[in-house]
Each structure stands twice: as structure tokens, then as C-alpha cells.
Amino acid sequence: MDAYIQVRSLRKIYRQKGSGASVVAIERLDLEVAQGEVVAIVGQTGCGKSTFLNILIGLERPTAGELRIDGRLPYEDFFAFRGRIAAVFQQDRLLPWRTALENVALGLEILGIPLVRRRALAEEWLERVGLGPFRDAFPNELSGGMRQRVALARAFAVDPDLLVADEAFGHLDEVTAHQIRREFLRLVREQGKTAVFVTHQIEEALHVGERVVVFGKPATVLADLRTSEVGGAGASVREWIQRVLTENRRPADGVPGREAEVRSGREEERG
Amino acid sequence: MRQPMAVAGTEAVEALEVHRPLPAREWVVSLLVFALAWELASLFFPPYAVPGWARIGSRLLALRADFVAVTVVRVFGALGLSFLLGVGGAVIFYRWQVLERYVMPLVKLLMAVPVVCWILFAVLWFRGTEARIAFVLVVVCAPIFLIDVLDGMRGVGREWREMLLSFRPTSFQFFTKLILPATLPVILTSWKINLSLAIRVVTMAELVGATSGIGYGLVVAQELFSVADVFAWTVVLVLILLALQAGVTGIERRVLRWRD
Numbered sequence: 001m002d003a004y005i006q007v008r009s010l011r012k013i014y015r016q017k018g019s020g021a022s023v024v025a026i027e028r029l030d031l032e033v034a035q036g037e038v039v040a041i042v043g044q045t046g047c048g049k050s051t052f053l054n055i056l057i058g059l060e061r062p063t064a065g066e067l068r069i070d071g072r073l074p075y076e077d078f079f080a081f082r083g084r085i086a087a088v089f090q091q092d093r094l095l096p097w098r099t100a101l102e103n104v105a106l107g108l109e110i111l112g113i114p115l116v117r118r119r120a121l122a123e124e125w126l127e128r129v130g131l132g133p134f135r136d137a138f139p140n141e142l143s144g145g146m147r148q149r150v151a152l153a154r155a156f157a158v159d160p161d162l163l164v165a166d167e168a169f170g171h172l173d174e175v176t177a178h179q180i181r182r183e184f185l186r187l188v189r190e191q192g193k194t195a196v197f198v199t200h201q202i203e204e205a206l207h208v209g210e211r212v213v214v215f216g217k218p219a220t221v222l223a224d225l226r227t228s229e230v231g232g233a234g235a236s237v238r239e240w241i242q243r244v245l246t247e248n249r250r251p252a253d254g255v256p257g258r259e260a261e262v263r264s265g266r267e268e269e270r271g
Numbered sequence: 272m273r274q275p276m277a278v279a280g281t282e283a284v285e286a287l288e289v290h291r292p293l294p295a296r297e298w299v300v301s302l303l304v305f306a307l308a309w310e311l312a313s314l315f316f317p318p319y320a321v322p323g324w325a326r327i328g329s330r331l332l333a334l335r336a337d338f339v340a341v342t343v344v345r346v347f348g349a350l351g352l353s354f355l356l357g358v359g360g361a362v363i364f365y366r367w368q369v370l371e372r373y374v375m376p377l378v379k380l381l382m383a384v385p386v387v388c389w390i391l392f393a394v395l396w397f398r399g400t401e402a403r404i405a406f407v408l409v410v411v412c413a414p415i416f417l418i419d420v421l422d423g424m425r426g427v428g429r430e431w432r433e434m435l436l437s438f439r440p441t442s443f444q445f446f447t448k449l450i451l452p453a454t455l456p457v458i459l460t461s462w463k464i465n466l467s468l469a470i471r472v473v474t475m476a477e478l479v480g481a482t483s484g485i486g487y488g489l490v491v492a493q494e495l496f497s498v499a500d501v502f503a504w505t506v507v508l509v510l511i512l513l514a515l516q517a518g519v520t521g522i523e524r525r526v527l528r529w530r531d
Binding site (some may be wrong): 005054058059078079081082083087089091093095096097098106107110111138140152158164165186201 | 282430431433434435436437438439440444448449452453527528529
């Protein structure tokens, strides 16, 4: 059966406005994600993770190669994915002139859900993220953690098939980030969503993902491992990922705790 | 029920201080000092040069209220049309930047033409008084709306645009749910600037060829050598402007209450 997300030889090259020089953001990226899988992508800052997510969401067109979701191209078939993809960004990106409830209802408005149903859904999602009493608060009246919860509710409210999170909790303090990360995972599992979670923190990637994909710079898959197979977020696994990131090349050795294969690009090439 | 939650950051506090209106006490004191100085001057100069407040007050009551109404209607009519043209142009240029590159130099050229030249052009090109006044107001105010609104639209953050696009809105939804609300603070500021400009421009336009309105009232006062009438009309103009500005500020407070 075909994977839900298929990425084949994806490349993205930007031309810098000032100098006209070309910058390679993504280089021959191959990746597959099954439906219902929760994948964490970890990579250094500026490695092209966000560019990859923008292509995944359908906001940018790849320079070469292709990315398909459920067999369709998210940029070209833009409106085919209406209500099927939702994103949580690094900053909450709430609209300051809308109350918490109105922000949660934003995606539902775009989908044309009738007012009564829309309000009920938005209220339900605000309750689920624990912000029921703050429905009429404007974003500037909420703390950073609360705002990010509203952003979570906004994404989940449209009931998407695919959830994309771009460094979604990276700017929060560790206690708040931990709470919201747990909330995010609970909702993803409860709703059976496919989720792609991008982060530069190895610890977070190992905590969130059933599968951790290590991106090089420019973005290409250096390593791909299942957390269940490597015994979770042990120190040796963290150090191994750190070494892969630092060396910025596909690892010669296997990941600790898994003697067999490391599904790195090199091994796939060998196979 | 709304509840206070997060403590406002330094930025928010600074913003509040910047937007704080002048305290009423300072307004009253400065106006009283001016009024007193004027009254004192009226004791030393003849009434046709510096009339006292009693004389100005009596002239104020004798002014034609219909002239005030005519001027206000002209201002709102022309500003409404200018606003529609400005926003329409801004939306077109926002979508088709190539068009903007060709048309904007002409708009900037129009803006460099002095108001008095537009008044003369209006007299030469149009027969009807209303057409002349509307033309002058629109040609002066519409480009300001256009440039302000376009700048506001362009200033909408990439983060917000990407967030909204991730939900796949139609072009109409993109404008109504993001671009226009995000541009609203700029639009209201532009209205304040244009109101003040329009009041001055309409008066100048009415000086030439009009048979009604405050500008015409000023011409009559000048022909009668009545400084009291000129002063009374000036007071009316200032009061109209302050009232209109207060109205826009009230609307601003209401629709931008999320900034408080």
C-alpha cells in the first residue's frame, strides 16, 4: 500500500534577492510517512525543516522532485486539501483582533461551517485545551502557553487528516512546553491523526515521535529510526543523534540499542 | 466574562503611553490662556481688527447652519468616494504588482500638484460647483487613502499570511478575514489625516465659485470686512474638525479595543 506522504528526490533552491546567489534548502530528500504515524523531524536551525513543512502544507512549490499527500500534490491541488491539513507554528500566530473563541473558529469559518455548529465546535475545542473560561479573551490577555493552546485548538478544530507542527513549543518555558506537548500528543493519538512534528531539540523529537527522522543541512534524511526499537530517549540515542547532526553525514554505525538496520538513506541505497 | 490574565509586557505599556490623549486639564488651560490674550487684545484694537468674544459669540449664533451642513455633506461625500477609490486601487495593486509599478509614479505625480492648481483645473474643466468641489477633494484625498491602505496591506506579516493560507481560504476570504482587519488601524489613521485635510481643502474649493458652504460664508465675510464673521467661521471649522476627529477616535477605540 502506498504511503500517505511520499517524498521523492525533493529539492528546493532559493535565489537570494540581494546577491542573486542560489541557496540549497532541500537536497534530494526521500521520505515516506504512513497514515496515522507521528513523525518527528529533528535538524539544526536553518537546515531547511521549515521549508520542507511549507512544501508539505502547500505554501511553496519544490524546485525539483515531488511531494505527494494521499497521492496528490499539495501546492498544485491546493484546494483539494481544504480542511485536511492544519498547522501549528512556532509562534502562535493568533489574530489579535479576534477573541480566543473567534481564533479557534477561524479555520471553520473558511470551511464554511454554519455559525451555530462553528461556535459549538470552537467552544468544545477550547474546553478540551482547558481554556473554556477564556473564550472571550483577546490574545494579548493570554499568556504564551495559553495562546499556543488556542493555536492547537484552532488546528484540531478543523478535524484535519494531517497535523503539521513547526517548532510549536520551542519558545515556551520547559514546564509549559512539556504540558502542551503532552496535550498535543494526547489529542493526536485520541484523534488518530497523522502528524509531522519539526524540532531542533533531540529530546523533544524523541519524546514526541514514534519515528524520528534526522535531517542534515541542507535538508536530506541522514537517519530514520523508530523510538520503540531504540528503547526510547536514552542518553546513548541522544548522543548518537547529536553526533549525526554535528557530522552532518549519514552514520556509519548503527543506532545504539538497535543492532540491525538504521534506516538511513545510505542503507536504503545499498538495499 | 472577560478576565485579566497575562501581565502586559513593557511594549504594551509603552504603546499605551504613546497613545495616551492629552489630559483635559492641559487643554483647558492652554485654551483659556489664548482666549484671555485675545480678549485683552480686543481692548486695545478696534473691533473690525480684533473683535471681542461677545461680538464673535453673537456672530456665531447668526451664522447659517445650512452652510455648515452643506460643507460637512460635501466632505463626507467626497471622502467616501475617495475611500472607495483608494481601497479599490490598493486591492488591485496588491494583487497585480506589475500594474502598481506603472500606475504608482502617476499617483505620486498627482500628489505633488498643489491644491490651488487642482482648484483652478476644476474651475476650468467643470461647470457645476458640486462637481468642481468633489473633483478637488477626490483628487487630493484618494491617493492618500490608496498609499496608506496599500502600505497597510503590504505590512501584514508573512506569519499571519502563511497561517491563514494553511487553511486554504478563497481570495475573498483571505482579504476579509486577514488583510482588511489587519489594515484597519492604518485605514482609521488615514481617515483622521484625510478628514483634517478635506476640511481645509473643501473650504478653499468653496472660496472659488461656490454659493453655499463655509468657504462661501468666509468669502462673504471678507467682502463685508467682518473679522468677527471670519473668526466665527474659523471657530466652526475647528469645532467640526475636532468633532469629526473625536468621532473617528471613538470608532477606533471601539473596533480596535483588542489593542488596549
